[in-house]
Amino acid sequence: MYRSAVYDEPLLNELEEKRNNTYTPVDVLPSSLQRKEKINIPDLDETQVIRHFFRLSQMNFGIDSGMYPLGSCTMKYNPRLCEEISRWDSFAMTHPYQDESTIQGNLQIMYELEQLFCEITGMDCFTLQPAAGSQGEFTGLLLTRAYHESHHDFERNEIILPDTSHGTNPASATMAGYKIIEIPSTKEGTVDLEILKKTLSSKTACFMLTNPNTLGIFESGIEEIAKIVHKAGALLYYDGANINAIMGKAKPGDMGFDIVHLNLHKTFSTPHGGGGPGAGPIGVKKKLETFLPIPRITKKKDTYYLNHDYPKSIGKIKAFYGNFSVLLKAYIYILLMGRDGLKESSEIAVLNANYMKKKLIDSEKYDLPYKELRKHEFVLSCERLQKEKGIRALDIAKRLLDYGLHPPTIYFPLIVKEALMIEPTESESKRTLDEYIKALIRIADEDISSVKNAPSNTPVRRVDEASAIKKSLLTWTSLQEK
Ligand SMILES: Cc1ncc(COP(=O)(O)O)c(C=O)c1O
Missing domain, CATH: 3.90.1150.10 (Aspartate Aminotransferase, domain 1)
Incomplete structure (x- = not known):
């Protein structure tokens, strides 16, 4: 576009004319929209503003200033290489409204990232759309409802959680319209199987668990938990915020979980969205695939598509297909680290x-x-x-x-x-x-x-x-x- 302007004679003339006619915004704004009194904001020059914000930035604390050992919501180092590559024009200047044929590289990265997450978690398919772990939870619970309703099971309105669960679990379940049932842990700090058995019923939609739990303890009874939850007709949800403890060692898919969310900031070294541009992809077992948010990224021969053709999908969870630059950083991180x-x-x-x-x-x-x-x-x-x-x-x-x-x-x-x-x-x-x-x-x-x-x-x-x-x-x- 810039290049064509150089050779575009009429456009150059028009620009020249505008330059000669020095309009100010006041000349062109209708008087009804113009402020009559002096605006009440600080009257500062550029130097003062720069110094103010620079000083504020020095008062801040981030992972680049020091260790940030916030249990559960930890921050870890974001490798500079991932940051650098994600800023390349070829990525940063792409727009979600571009035609699919012009963003094949981006779609390929997202497609491959889904496959990598499947491999890491043992799940069958993924969506990268949710913008945070908590939005992943919310998405997972909408999938839970869609799944039960597709089996004409409309009575399941309860979500069971252990008392060690992260605050976002009950919050997401409440937002998704469920009733919360919290169960106490054993004196070892793990799920109490007897209490869980007694609490499960034909009203249970899902049991939400993180493993290792928020005490940092691995739930060794997980196979039995999966068995009794499924026997009750409920789904088993994995809050994967803590998967950074077991990557390459154990997979939630093998433990019997049906839905998994990942907090990319915790395990895959992306910046934490904090309600902003983060990412909390979710993975599901085959039986839930048909309900995943659209568009899904599909591949036919060597071409990638944004596929909307999923009539049973819960719909869209986030604009376009998620926060691409965050997903990109996780993709680079995984390739840099490799399996080992x-x-x-x-x-x-x-x-x-x-x-x-x-x-x-x-x-x-x-x-x-x-x-x-x-x-x-x-x-x-x-x-x-x-x-x-x-x-x-x-x-x-x-x-x-x-x-x-x-x-x-x-x-x-x-x-x-x-x-x-x-x-x-x-x-x-x-x-x-x-x-x-x-x-x-x-x-x-x-x-x-x-x-x-x-x-x-x-x-x-x-x-x-x-x-x-x-x-x-x-x-x-x-x-x-x-
Ligand atoms: C165990 C657990 N679950 C869920 C969340 C919520 O994730 P997010 O902050 O990305 O919404 C966190 C926070 O990182 C967490 O530690």
Whole structure:
């Protein structure tokens, strides 16, 4: 287009004429749309604006600034190569409205990514559409309903969840119109088979489980769980946020799961969408394929198509076919790592978590409720510190900020009192883990007031989080208006 403009005589003349007639927006805007008073926004020059935003960016914390061991919702390093390639014009400048024939390469990547996910999870087919793990859950639950209704089974309106489940599980199930039934875990921190058996009924649509669960414990009774769930006519849903613990070792498809979602940010090193442009693909067994969202990517001979020809599909879940640039990063990551690399990443994630767990338990400052053997994450309790010194998990999290460290997830899962949920990931070196361990041990011995009043050397001191949520001020207000 640019090239043709150079040779386009009339277009050049028109541009020249416009340049000579110096219109301002005020000349062309109807007076009814023009502001009559001076606009009340800060009057700043470019230098001030740049410096303001640059300073703000330095006050931020991200995975590039340090370890980010948020158990369950962890962030891990996003390899620069994946970021770089995804910005190539040949990818970044493509548009979802382009004709299929002009985006064959993109379609091929998505088609192959679906196959790779099938291989990793043991599922039969995938959709890449959902924009986050939680949207994947919601999609999976819509598929659950479509599946039961196709069997004229309209009574199944309950979803069973263990009390270790991630908050998005009950939220997604509620959004999909289901009633939630939460079941307590055993004293080992795993699914209680007897309670599950008693809870399953002709009303159960699905049992949602993550394995390893959010305590980091592998549900060894999974085969029996799959058997009794299926016997009750229900489906078994896999919250695959924790698949980074078992990749290359075990597949949810082999464990008997019918639907699986993956959080690409957790396992495949893409940035976390945080409600924004993330990705939470879902995989299903053959019996659910016909209900998957459209368009599906299909291949005939050497050509790829966006196929809408699925009359029983639940429809569209997300615009176009998902967040292509995020999917692309995951595709590159998988190819870079290879089969052995993915397996090794799980092994190191588990090793790192267990190394930290052991050092922290040995320090005798924190306790580890439930079973000792953990996978990629572990949950400590600081209930003893609370009883002895009045120091809570929140105080420890705030004090870590003074050490320049990002806190772990706190107060989740709910079954651990004063919980510190730590997931170091495979990205971190032993040296970084040791620094974090040292800080946690030191904080437990510090004088109470420095911990209770933390953070004391961050740009913002301890905020009133309840008020911040309840009275959120999200727009700029001038000083005069205050
Ligand atoms: C176990 C589990 N399930 C579901 C989710 C929700 O995923 P997302 O944040 O991508 O919506 C998370 C968060 O990462 C998680 O840890």
